[in-house]
Amino acid sequence: MKSGIRFLVIAVTCTLLLPSCSGDVNEVNVYSGRHYRVDEELFREFTERTGIRVNLIKADSDQLINRLLVEGRNTCADLFITADVGRLYRAVEDGVLMSVDAPELFQLVPENLRHPDGYWIGLTARARVIAYHLARVDPGELDSYEDLALDQWRGRILVRSSQSHYNQTLVASMVAANGVEGATDWAVALTANMAQPPRGNDRDQMKALVAGIGDVAIVNTYYLGLLHRSDNEEEHRVAEQVGLFFPNQKGRGAHINLSGMGVTTHAKNKQNALQLMAFLLEKDAQQRFAFENFEYPVTEGVELPEIMKSWGDFKVDTINASRLGNYLPDAMMIFNKVGWQ
Numbered sequence: 001m002k003s004g005i006r007f008l009v010i011a012v013t014c015t016l017l018l019p020s021c022s023g024d025v026n027e028v029n030v031y032s033g034r035h036y037r038v039d040e041e042l043f044r045e046f047t048e049r050t051g052i053r054v055n056l057i058k059a060d061s062d063q064l065i066n067r068l069l070v071e072g073r074n075t076c077a078d079l080f081i082t083a084d085v086g087r088l089y090r091a092v093e094d095g096v097l098m099s100v101d102a103p104e105l106f107q108l109v110p111e112n113l114r115h116p117d118g119y120w121i122g123l124t125a126r127a128r129v130i131a132y133h134l135a136r137v138d139p140g141e142l143d144s145y146e147d148l149a150l151d152q153w154r155g156r157i158l159v160r161s162s163q164s165h166y167n168q169t170l171v172a173s174m175v176a177a178n179g180v181e182g183a184t185d186w187a188v189a190l191t192a193n194m195a196q197p198p199r200g201n202d203r204d205q206m207k208a209l210v211a212g213i214g215d216v217a218i219v220n221t222y223y224l225g226l227l228h229r230s231d232n233e234e235e236h237r238v239a240e241q242v243g244l245f246f247p248n249q250k251g252r253g254a255h256i257n258l259s260g261m262g263v264t265t266h267a268k269n270k271q272n273a274l275q276l277m278a279f280l281l282e283k284d285a286q287q288r289f290a291f292e293n294f295e296y297p298v299t300e301g302v303e304l305p306e307i308m309k310s311w312g313d314f315k316v317d318t319i320n321a322s323r324l325g326n327y328l329p330d331a332m333m334i335f336n337k338v339g340w341q
């Protein structure tokens with residue numbers, strides 16, 4: 001009798017805890033590793049237009065993938081969004097995304113920015129480039145990522161830690177281009193050229209640049225846009241002393257990392273998820289990512305803000321983003337081997 005009551009209590013508790021994600025409600029449940037205000041504004045506008053409620057859960061992308069694995073077919077999530085192509089790769093490998101057949105949607109973005117079998121599609125792109133101090137570095141001294149290994153940069157390079165997904169994906173692209181051995185040699189020399197042990201985020205690298213700790217920094221373009229727009233006078237002052245150089249323009253092009261989105265394997269609201277994906281790829285939404293977050297659009301014909309126009313056009317490394325993930329284990333091995341903290 002006693003255990004019967006306990007069972008009843010547990011059963012009731014479980015029912016209360018079970019989220020309502022039967023697919024009966026007009027909603028779409030989003031698990032997102034992105035943490036930007038513009039995303040939430042766009043979700044609200046999507047709801048206003050379509051009547052489809054967007055329920056958003058934000059967390060670290062790896063945590064969200066783990067959560068999808070644990071929840072299995074009971075998950076409420078319909079759409080997974082992340083700011084790193086390595087996490088898109090992992091999501092596919094772990095089986096938490098489904099392949100969708102939606103040619104009209106996938107054709108909106110170039111081939112290199114979507115999964116060849118429909119598991120995910122790009123949302124925005126960020127170029128990971130070389131920032132330099134305008135007074136201390138002549139951009140004529142810069143050329144490629146590879147050249148950052150030269151002796152002339154000894155003690156002058158700023159870059160964040162190897163924990164950063166952005167660096168992991170960059171080094172994966174170096175492996176793709178130059179093989180494991182080439183990328184290892186490069187990473188050894190780059191680590192020797194660092195101005196200080198890696199610390200802080202990309203904005204901190206640019207602050208350290210202006211503080212005179214180093215002369216060049218590896219950063220994502222959009223952070224410079226954010227510093228320019230910052231209300232903080234100090235940050236604004238930093239931005240005015242930093243130039244951006246897009247490397248490898250004579251060769252494969254500058255490395256870009258992709259934010260992307262994919263329908264989850266056990267989505268209950270697949271059509272709503274696809275509708276939201278299409279909405280986020282509309283010209284207006286793509287323009288908002290550029291104007292509010294300084295991210296590059298993944299679709300054609302989108303107007304850019306003045307600051308991004310001032311950075312100029314550049315050649316992009318067009319390796320298919322889905323291939324980069326193959327090289328992530330090599331990249332992690334290289335970080336350990338060369339002692340890139």
Ligand SMILES: [Fe+2]
């Ligand atoms: Fe970021």
